[in-house]
Amino acid sequence: MSNKKNFGYAKKTSTSILYEKPNEDNPFVAESVYIHGYNLTELTSKKSFVEVLILLFTGELPNANAMALMNALMVGLINPGPRNPAVRAAMTAGISKSNTPHLLPIGLMVLGGEDGGATEVEKSMSFILEAFSNNNRFYSSFDFDKTDTSEGDFKIAPGFGSYFSQRCPVTHQIAEQLIAFPETKYLNWLHSQIIDSENNSAGWLPVGLAAATFLDLGIKPREGIGLYQLLCAPGIAAHALEQTHKPLSSMPFLEDSQYELKQKR
Amino acid sequence: MNSSKKDKNLSFWTTRRNKISTSVGKWTGGEDVICHGHLMMKDLLGNISYMQMLVLNITGRLVDEKVAKWLEGNFIGVSYPDVRIWCNTIGALAGTTKTSVVSATVAGTLAADSRGYGGSQTSVYGMKFIQNALKQKQSGMTLEQIIKNANYKNGKPVITGYARPVARNDERLEPHQRMTEKLGFSVGEHLKLAWEINDYLEQHHDLAMNVAGYSCAFLSDQGFSPQEVYRIKSLMVASGVTACYVDYYERTSGSFLPQRCDDIEYDGHPIRTID
Numbered sequence: 001m002s003n004k005k006n007f008g009y010a011k012k013t014s015t016s017i018l019y020e021k022p023n024e025d026n027p028f029v030a031e032s033v034y035i036h037g038y039n040l041t042e043l044t045s046k047k048s049f050v051e052v053l054i055l056l057f058t059g060e061l062p063n064a065n066a067m068a069l070m071n072a073l074m075v076g077l078i079n080p081g082p083r084n085p086a087v088r089a090a091m092t093a094g095i096s097k098s099n100t101p102h103l104l105p106i107g108l109m110v111l112g113g114e115d116g117g118a119t120e121v122e123k124s125m126s127f128i129l130e131a132f133s134n135n136n137r138f139y140s141s142f143d144f145d146k147t148d149t150s151e152g153d154f155k156i157a158p159g160f161g162s163y164f165s166q167r168c169p170v171t172h173q174i175a176e177q178l179i180a181f182p183e184t185k186y187l188n189w190l191h192s193q194i195i196d197s198e199n200n201s202a203g204w205l206p207v208g209l210a211a212a213t214f215l216d217l218g219i220k221p222r223e224g225i226g227l228y229q230l231l232c233a234p235g236i237a238a239h240a241l242e243q244t245h246k247p248l249s250s251m252p253f254l255e256d257s258q259y260e261l262k263q264k265r
Numbered sequence: 266m267n268s269s270k271k272d273k274n275l276s277f278w279t280t281r282r283n284k285i286s287t288s289v290g291k292w293t294g295g296e297d298v299i300c301h302g303h304l305m306m307k308d309l310l311g312n313i314s315y316m317q318m319l320v321l322n323i324t325g326r327l328v329d330e331k332v333a334k335w336l337e338g339n340f341i342g343v344s345y346p347d348v349r350i351w352c353n354t355i356g357a358l359a360g361t362t363k364t365s366v367v368s369a370t371v372a373g374t375l376a377a378d379s380r381g382y383g384g385s386q387t388s389v390y391g392m393k394f395i396q397n398a399l400k401q402k403q404s405g406m407t408l409e410q411i412i413k414n415a416n417y418k419n420g421k422p423v424i425t426g427y428a429r430p431v432a433r434n435d436e437r438l439e440p441h442q443r444m445t446e447k448l449g450f451s452v453g454e455h456l457k458l459a460w461e462i463n464d465y466l467e468q469h470h471d472l473a474m475n476v477a478g479y480s481c482a483f484l485s486d487q488g489f490s491p492q493e494v495y496r497i498k499s500l501m502v503a504s505g506v507t508a509c510y511v512d513y514y515e516r517t518s519g520s521f522l523p524q525r526c527d528d529i530e531y532d533g534h535p536i537r538t539i540d
Contacts, residue, residue, distance in 0.1 A: 013530065018533075022527055027527060102367070254285060256293065260285065262287065264288050
C-alpha cells in the first residue's frame, strides 16, 4: 500500500435529490423520504407523476404549462413503434424467449445510440443551445442544402433531418401541438426555421423534438439522455412483452434466398 | 409532407427490404458457417483459438496466434475479481438482488464502457493519441510540442495511458512487457515512442505510462485501429464482474455493503412543503 497515492475519494456518496430521514432505532430504515425537499407522501397525495418527474430532473415542481407540455411530449414519445430499432430489438428478444426482465434494458441499450437515439438528444440539445445563443447564424448552423437520400437518410443537424426520405409527418404533427404551449421559445424558434426553409425533405425528428422540449422545460443536455430513454420505455416494454406470448415462428426469419453473401474483396 | 410521391427516392429502402446483403458471414443449416471467407466447422473450429475467432469476427482478419495470445493475456490483466472496482460493484449488486448471471455480467460490462477506466473505450483515446503522436513525430515535432498539444488539468497533461486513478505503479505493466518479450515481439515504432513519452512525462509531470498506454502502443504496432481495439476489448472486464456476481449471489440478499440512511450525504434543498 506504500505506493498508493491519495486521490481524495469521498467518504460518502452524496446526492441533492433525495433525503431519507433515518428511524431513530434502526438507521438502515427511513422514517420519511424527501425528494428535493418535499415529503414523498405529500407528493403522492398532491402531485401527478409528470410533476414529480420534472421535479426529479430539474429540482423544482413545474407550473401548469410546463406540466402539460411534458405530459404531451410523454404521450408523443410513449411508443416509438414496432419498426423502431430499439423496439424491434426488444421484440426480437421477446419472441426468442429471452428472460423477461431483459427485454426493456435490451431496448433501452439500443435506444442509446448516436443516430436516432438518446445520445443524439444530448447532441441536439447542445446544438440548439449554441445555435439559439447566436440567432443570426442559425441558418448556417443548419445544413439546409442537404436533400440527397440516395444513400439513406441525412441530418441537417443533430435531431433534424429526413425520415425515410421525407419529413416525418407524425413528429411534425406533434411539434405543431407542442409549439402551441406557452413558454416554448426553443420549440417555436426551431419550428419556424424548419417551416420557413425550402428543404421539404428535412425536419423534426423525434430526438430533436425531445431535445427542444427538454430545453424549454429547463432540463440539461446530459439529463436529456436518460429522460428520453425513460419516455420511450413504455412502448418498448409493451411491444416486447406482447411478443413473449407468441411462438418463436411468429416473427419472420429470412430464407437463404433472401440472404446474399458477397465475396470478400 | 410537402414533397410529392414522385419526388421521393425510395430505392435505398426498397432494395434493402426483406433482403440481407453482407460479406461478414452466413450460416447454411446442416452444412457450415462462413466467417469472413473462412469455413467455421471445416477450417476454424479446433484449429484457431477463441481470441483469433473473436478478432476475425470483429476485424475480418485472421491474426497470428501469438497476437491472439497477447490479447488473451491483456484480457486476463483486467479480470480483477475485486468488488471495489466499479464494474465489479455492479456485478455484486446484481448478485445480491439475484438477477440472472447474464444481466449481471452485461450490466458490469456496460459500466466499464467508460471514458475513465475499463480498457475498451479508453483504448480509443489512447490509440488515437499514440498513432497521432507518431505522425506528429514523423512530421518533425518534438516530444515537448506533442505533449503541449494535449489537454491539461491542474498543470498536468491529460493523456489516456499515462496516469492511473488508484495507484501510481501499475502492476500490470511489467507482466505485459514480459509477455511481449516471451512471445517474441520486437519493440515497434509506437511502443518506442510510448516509452519516450513516458520518460518525458516522468521527468516533467510526475506521470508514468500505465498498461493502457503500453497496450495501445503495442496494438498500434500490430496494425489495429482505435475502433477495432474498442470492439475487441468490449467484453474484457466480463469475467471479473461475473466473479463478484457469483460471490454475492451465494450470500444473503442485500448483504453487499448495506448502507444506513446517513451513509448517503444529502446536500439538496432543505425540507419544504407544497404551496
